[in-house]
Amino acid sequence: MNINSSAEVLQTGFRIAMGAASSVMEFLSNPQKLQQDLTKPPQPLEQLIQELAAKGEKTELEVNNFVKQFFPDANYSAKYPQYIERPNEQCFLQPFNLKNANVYGFFLEGSLEKLQKLCDKYLNEPSDGKVQYRPATNYVLMTLATIDSLSSIERPDSEKVYCSEEEAVFWVVAVAGKQVGSAFVGERLVCFMPYIFVNDSPILVSGREIYGICKEIGFFQIPHPEQKPELFTVDTLAWKNFSSEAQAKKQRLLEVVQIEKQDKTQREQTLNTPDELMEVIRKLIFQNQGNIEIPSFGWSLPLNIIESLTYKSVRAVFLKQFRDIEDGRRACYQAIVECLMKISQYHQGKILSFGDVGDKFELKIYNFASHPIVEELGLQGIESLEKESVRLPIKLAYWLNFDFILENGTVIWKSQ
Incomplete structure (x- = not known):
């Protein structure tokens, strides 16, 4: 174990103690588990310490979340200075309420190896391995959406203004977990957004400054739900x-x-709930009733983590950072953060294309040094003769209409 300071020694010791206490409680509540563990070969001391520390850290996070949920007055950010507001403030106060989101989703096939490099670059390496994220599938989701209203939930911003939004997002489904000895232990599913384009400056500024979402300005043509989704x-x-x-x-x-275009009788499949969409997505990207198998990575995920994959609640992860004013090659602030996006009201939806159902769609991405989307995500398609663009088959297409809430986030790791 690499422990670089006395503070880390104390923190690691505390987590080992918490992990040991948690194990004792498990044995007391389940004596059969104790008997089973006693029959196993003894573990190397280093591996046992690592497992206890990982269990203690997980317990610590659960306790913190419990305190935040049931004792909201215990504000860990109270030590920070008050944010100075401007009349023309572009960074709105979170959390946010988003109404009448019309979301078109398109699944593409990527490369596990490329997606792992992406997770390493933006999530794992900045923390020097203190947090671990791995791609859960080689499929990548691209969404194109219009949102009628985005507004703050909290006063005074909730009484100031709202914005409409157009956006395009690439989503990578990943697993957050811990390295315990030679094994990776998955804990929760998250989504990482390596590329996101929005239409307005308040949307861009709020996303970047609060959550660290790497947004940039885009210009969109997105069909209205009453129009045919042809382009x-x-x-x-x-x-x-x-x-x-x-x-x-x-x-x-x-x-x-x-x-x-398919025959009209096959052109769409109504989705009465978002769970019906998730069943289709599971069939596409996981193709296994019990586990998410990651053959080339030699690991799998338990069923309870698969079941956490739901459109009702999506946990997103971001690298939040700001350049230092004296040395722009360094970050004066750098953190891995997560936040929840929860559907507050589902309205309607449908499958546009999957297997024999619906019409067929194709994505064309133009090659730019500034936006190496195909290369970074390992998307699999046909490159044009001039190598200016790549045509990609869409494996699954859908449309959903719902309202949702973008909640406050949680700092998972922060540089010292």
């Missing part, structure tokens, strides 16, 4: 190559096109 487009400021003479220009980044 979606996203433009943004992009550049083909890195050069001192390269100029950022508004350019077409991607488009989704309906390429094949």
Whole structure:
């Protein structure tokens, strides 16, 4: 174990003690488990300490969450100075209420190896392995959405203004967990958003400053739910190559096109609840009744974690960081944060394309040095002869209409 300071020694010792206490409570409540463990070969001391420390850290997080839930006045941020508001403030007060979200979702096939490198770069390596995130599947979700109203839940911002939003997001489903000896122990499913485009500055600023969501401005063509979903487009400021003479220009980044129409009797499948969509998603990306198998990574996830995959509540993870003013190559603040997005009201939805159901769609992504989406996500498609774009088959397409809440976040790890 690499312990670099007396503070870490104390913290690790505390977690080992908590882990040991938690194990004792488990044995007292389940004597049969104690008998089973006594029959196992003894563990190496180093591995036992690591397991107890991991269990203690998990218990510590659960206690903190319990305190925050039932004792909201125990505010850990009370030591921070008051935020200075401006009349033209672009960073609105969270949490947020989002109403009438029309979300089109498109599943694409990516590469586990590329997605692991992505998780390593933006989540695992900044914390030097203190937090661990691994891709749960090689499938990547892209959503295109319009949201009629985004507003603050808390006063005074709740009484000031609301914004409408258009957005395009790439989602990577990952597993947060701990390395215990040679084994990775998955604890919860999360979603990481390596690319997200929005239409307005308050949406961009609030997302970046509060949650660390790496948003950028985009320009969209997204069909209204009453229109046929035949063409979606996203433009943004992009550049083909890195050069001192390269100029950022508004350019077409991607488009989704309906390429094949089915008979009307097969064109859609109504979704009465979001759980019906999740059943279809599980069939597509996990294809296993008991476990999420990750063959090339040699590990799997227990059923209770699979069941936590639900559209009713999505936990997102971000790298929140700010450049230092004296040395821009360094971050004056850097943290791994998570937050919950919860559906408050589901309205309707449908499957647009899956197997024999619905129309067929195709995504075209244009290649830019500024936006290496295909390369970073390992998306599998057909490159054009000029190598200017890549055409990608869409494995599953859907549309949902709902309201949701973007909650306050939690700091999982923060640099010292």
